[in-house]
Structure formats: C-alpha cells, structure tokens
Amino acid sequence: MRLRTGLALLGWALCALAFGVKGAAAQSDLDLTLEQYLAQAGDAAKLIAYGQLRIDGKRMICGRRPTVMDPNFDSWGGAYPGFVILNPKRLEGLSTTVKLYIYAHECGHQFVGRDEEAADCFAVKRGRRYGWLDAGGMDEICGFIAKLKGSADHFAGPKRCEIMRRCFKEAAPRAERRGGSVRR
Numbered sequence: 001m002r003l004r005t006g007l008a009l010l011g012w013a014l015c016a017l018a019f020g021v022k023g024a025a026a027q028s029d030l031d032l033t034l035e036q037y038l039a040q041a042g043d044a045a046k047l048i049a050y051g052q053l054r055i056d057g058k059r060m061i062c063g064r065r066p067t068v069m070d071p072n073f074d075s076w077g078g079a080y081p082g083f084v085i086l087n088p089k090r091l092e093g094l095s096t097t098v099k100l101y102i103y104a105h106e107c108g109h110q111f112v113g114r115d116e117e118a119a120d121c122f123a124v125k126r127g128r129r130y131g132w133l134d135a136g137g138m139d140e141i142c143g144f145i146a147k148l149k150g151s152a153d154h155f156a157g158p159k160r161c162e163i164m165r166r167c168f169k170e171a172a173p174r175a176e177r178r179g180g181s182v183r184r
C-alpha cells in the first residue's frame with residue numbers, strides 16, 4: 001500500500017508527516033484527504049470530531065481539526081494538512097504530559113508546516129500557556145525524546161530537548177524570566 005510505504009520512511013522519529021515531505025513515495029501521500037486516509041486505514045481507525053478528543057481526560061483541540069486514532073499508524077503521531085493522527089497503542093504507557101506533547105507537536109505542524117523544531121516549540125509554548133506543561137513535565141518530555149534517534153527531519157533527542165527548553169522559558173510570564181537566559 002502506498003500510504004504505508006510512504007509513512008514507513010518517516011515514521012520512526014515521533015512524527016510522520018505529509019507536509020512537503022521528501023521522497024517520491026511520500027510525495028504521493030501529500031494530497032491525501034481525511035476520507036481517503038480513513039478508507040485506507042480500515043476499520044481499526046476511529047475518527048474523533050473536533051472538540052471530542054480527550055487525552056487522559058483532558059480535552060484537546062487543534063483549531064477545528066479532527067483527529068484519527070489509528071492503532072496501525074507507524075509512529076506515535078502524524079499530521080496531514082487538515083487533520084492529526086494519533087496511535088493509541090503507541091501512546092499507551094506514556095505519561096499524560098508526553099501524550100499531550102505529542103498531540104500538540106502534531107497540531108503544531110498544521111501551523112508551521114514540516115519544520116520539526118518549530119512544531120516542538122509550538123507544542124511546548126502551548127503547553128505552558130494552557131497550563132498542562134510545567135518544569136517537571138518538560139523533564140518527562142526530554143526523557144522520552146532522548147530515546148529517539150535523529151533523522152532527515154528530526155534532530156536527535158538531546159538537541160531537540162535543548163531547543164524545547166529554550167521555548168519553554170520563552171513562554172514564561174515575564175516575572176518568571178531570569179537575566180538574559182531567554183534572550184536570543
């Protein structure tokens with residue numbers, strides 16, 4: 001299947017994307033609509049309408065975009081223009097904060113395109129502003145991401161973590177900022 005082939009190329013580093021991805025196989029997935037995705041994914045995939053998604057009881061939204069829960073997806077999550085994919089099997093056992101981070105990262109791709117560091121930054125800033133991410137949660141995310149290898153699209157874990165910690169500080173209310181640590 002074309003879809004699986006395309007995603008398999010990208011799926012081993014948190015995120016499988018269809019935002020201007022490289023490679024002929026992946027390129028063919030670019031215009032995949034939600035309906036086409038669901039048709040290819042089969043009965044195991046479940047569509048969750050905007051506003052209905054709960055992750056460990058927490059309501060999460062990404063604008064008005066729906067989410068597909070696909071236990072056969074090749075990564076923790078993915079993003080196509082217009083919808084987000086989560087793999088409930090892969091998310092099982094992760095901490096709530098890490099799950100929320102993964103969702104927010106995939107949501108970030110809807111706004112920043114394929115840029116992985118920008119999607120990470122979007123997720124972390126959103127988490128801090130919405131109140132589900134604190135310093136302890138940041139450590140959980142870094143612990144999770146430390147195990148991921150780098151790829152053409154993603155820096156290796158430690159580098160990603162360093163960038164995310166900077167974004168976390170940038171999202172802090174002014175009173176919490178210290179010295180020049182948040183200046184670029």
Ligand SMILES: [Zn+2]
Binds near residue numbers: 015106116119
């Ligand atoms: Zn990503």
